[in-house]
Amino acid sequence: MRQTILAVLSLSAIAALLTGCGGDMVLLNSKGPVAQGQSDLMMTAIYLMLLVVIPSVVMALWFGWKYRASNKDADYKPTWAHSTAIEIVVWGIPVIIIGILAWLTWWGSHKYDPYRPLESDKAPVNIQVIAEQFKWIFIYPDLNIATVNEIRFPEKTPVALKITSNFTMNSFFIPALGGQIYAMAGMQTHLNLLADGTSPAEGYRGFSSNYSGYGFSQMRFRAHSVTDAQFAEWVAAVKAGNGTSINPKAVQKTILDQAEFESLRDGNRGKHQIEVLISKAKTPEEKAAAEAMKPYPTKPHPVTYYSSVEEGLFKSVISKYMSNYHGADHSATAGAHGAASSEAHAAVEPASSVVGE
DSSP states (O other): OOOHHHHHHHHHHHIIIIIIISSEEEEEEGSSSSHHHHHHHHHHHHHHHHHHHHHHHHHHHHHHTTTOTTTTTSSTTTTTOOOHHHHHHHHHHHHHHHHHHHHHHHHHHHHTTTTTTTOOOOOOOOEEEEEEETTTEHHHHHHHTOOOOOOEEEEOOOEEEEEEEEOOOEEEEOOTTTTEEEOOOOOOOEEEEEEEOOOTTTOOOEOOOOOOSTGEEEEEEEEEOOHHHHHHHHHHHHHTGGGTTTTTEEEEEEEEEHHHHHHHHOOOBBBHHHHHHHTTOOOOOOHHHTTTOOBBSSSOOEEEEEEEEOOOOHHHHHHHHHSTTTTTOOOOHHHHHHHHHHHHHHHHHHHHHHHOO
């Protein structure tokens, strides 16, 4: 009885917080149609479940009070065994609620499918996202610019994100605009978002929602929704190598190529891991190797702008994990294999035709 009451009170407290009583709950303070729709679905599901939870709490308290030992007026029916009305209520209402939730789940899964393009009169802004160790890299393939730990896009314009990872599995999340989606090495996921208006000066909060190691807490970025004119001004400034005129705290660089991309991976181990390796080193060589390691960062990588990007960089990140030989170039081998397969197919096809005839 006590455990049931505590569980119900906890659920009620959470429900109260989700309704906004606990302050600015970002998941319920949506700034875009995708996040708003997901928020509405979540609250609808909570309200439906409370139709079972609240009566259950009331009846648990009422039954305990009515049938207490000191109440001599309570009905005493030691042979009672069945009530059709109670069975209908106990089973019927949950079945109806589960049916409604099932329909909402099916409808919401299709309506807010992250791969589904958003309807708009404006063409989407295409952005390629790479989860790096431990930072986020954003490439604008149509604009030939890139950023680190900052993303900008015009308001009321769809944003089409293609997401991958250059290390362990991660998760891309901007709570104010939509749900999270995983970033996985060798794979490409999609996410479509849209902001109803401009963001605050500090931008919307973005981060990794999937633990990925010692530097995980530093994988934070800001998403800025700006006007069309402000976005065009920012793009022109970054291309001209003057992105700091828009964001004085940023670092402006020239080209994001393979060499620069490799340099963005900083750190070999966590600080405590390196200390353990040094203490357990059995030879001078092992100790020297451990001492040469760099610890993972203790604060986010500074916002960085690149005025140009090496063509095919995003695709190369995915391709190197698709190879069976750790990134080796097998294009020639693949071509030879394809030619051999074509010759074998050509040799087999006549035989098949003869058999068919």
